[in-house]
Amino acid sequence: MRIIRYTDAEYANESRRLDRRAEASDRVREVVSSVIKDIRERGDAALLELTKKFDGADLTPDTLAIPIADAELAIDALEPRVREAMEASKRNVQTFAQQSMRKAWSMTNEQGAEVGEVFHPFERVGVYVPGGTAPLVSTAIMTVAIAAAAGVPEIVVCSPCGKEGQVNPNLLAALRLAGATEIYRVGGSQAIAAMAFGTETIKPVTKIFGPGNSYVVEAKRQAFGVVSVDLLPGPSEVLVLADKSANPAFIAADLLAQAEHGKDSGAGFLTDDAALLEAVLKEVETQGAKLSRQDMVRSVLDKECFLMLVPTLEEGAEIVNNYAPEHLSLITEREQDILPLIRTAGAIFLGNYSPVAVGDFLAGPSHTLPTGGAGKSFPGLTVDMFQRRTSMVRLSKEACAKSESVVRIFSEIEGLDAHGNSVSVRSI
Structure with a gap:
């Protein structure tokens, strides 16, 4: 882990480097542009070739879609405790969504005209759910279930499959339980292109949602205009800003939980208390030695994790705003002073007993949040993003x-x- 102290000669430069903008590399842009062009020109044929190339799965047009009946069977096969957990998460997510749904309204202006707005759900949306090292059952719920709460009639999901064409049965069950109406076993930028431009098998959608790797995020960026997109959520990240009132074991646990996401995920800790920084460093080593994903966690800690000693929490808050973290854990006795200073975090978790993992799985707000600095321009996923606004004048x-x-x-x-x-x- 990189340790930065405000007394270091390079502190100012290190702080400036944390002022991020969400931007793809030239290589990623070129690859995605080529993929989109191929999908637009050759449809299913390109989609199948790219799935074979990137995921190793040998599919046909007839096997791109997963029958909804198979997803229903996956629900039936769930362990009761697993289904109960999924249902609990879905209830919280949809209750939160229903509270924040935009409602039609009208008023009379000073000339006597009746003006107002009405809101309708999009007719057909696409949701991307990553595959990778873990079946992201929670992401299925925190995207698809919100679309269902908004009343979207056609909810199309793409998620990458394994080499044998399989999708994790728990994920498949969660997708259907959340409300998916079509499920395709394809991933990557080619899946985004297929949903945006359509193929012989996949009808185009009007808006695309969901997180993904840098190629998926760039595909959404390049498809914007042909379709609408929600935000630019990439690899997961957390920043912790804390003072001496924080429990170092809790902070270390949150940093390690973030590192568990693997490649390209990031974690950072800022504090004005030198003793707390050292205690967190020790706790990371102690707790990290007991985790199952040792290689993955260690790689993230070595490459993408930093601990920073700042002169004041106010300066730490400014660094937070420059970094624009997906998740911010704020633990301080001066919450009433520091919280109003935070402007760009995707989600804020307050106090010692608000672990980010509860937000990941259960709390209610979607965990699909802007990453890589995109929080300066984008909010997290909300139900109103599934609604189309129309103004009315009479x-x-x-x-x-x-x-x-x-x-x-x-x-x-x-x-x-x-x-x-x-x-x-x-x-x-």
Whole structure:
């Protein structure tokens, strides 16, 4: 782990390096551009070849989709305790979503026009659920279940399969339990391209959701405009900002939990207390030695984890804003002073007894959050992202007449006399 102290000569430079912007490498952009072009030109044929190349699975057009009946059987085969856990998570996620659903409203403006908004769910959305080293059952719930809560009728899911074409049965069950209506065993940037542009087998969607690796995130970026996208959630990360009131064992546990995500995930700890920094460092070594994913955790700790001693928590908060972490754990006796300073975190976990893992699996807000610095521009996934907004305007003859003079002035300024006439002709 990299240790940075404000007394170090390189402290200012190290702090500046933590001011991140979400940006793909030239190599990633080129690969994704090629994949999208191939999918657009050759459809299923390209999708099957790329799945064979990247995932080692030899599929056919007939085996791209996983029958919904198979997903129903996977639900039936769940252990009772596993199904209960999935159902508990789904209830919290959908209850939270329903509370934040945007509702239709209207008002009367000063000219007497009735104006307002109505909201409708997207008709067909795509959700990407990563595969990789762990079956992300929680991601299935924290994306698909929100789409279902919003009333989306067609929820298309793509998730990579193993070399034999299999998808983890727990993940398959979770997808259907959450509300997926179509499930395809394909992953990577090719899956994003297939959902955005369509193939012979996969009909195009109108908006794409979900996290993924750098290639998936870049594919969403390049598909934007053809489809809408939710945000740019990539490899997972956590930042902890704490003072002497924090329990070092708890902080170390959160850092290690993040490292467990593996390649490209990141973890950082900032504190104004030197003794706490040393205690956390020791706890990381002690707890880390007992974990099952030793190689993976150690690799992340060595390459992507840092501990930083800052002069004040206020300066730590500014570094947090520059870093824009996916998850922030804030543990301080001065919460009322420091919390208002945080502006760019995807989600904030407050106090010693708010582990990030509860947010990952159960709390209610979606764990699909902006990463890599994208939190400066994007919020986390919310139910309103599954809703399409439409404004509504209704004028009576009297309201139209009262609006005419202002519209005429704008029309004269902009040289658009037909605009003015379209109001004047109704006001005679």
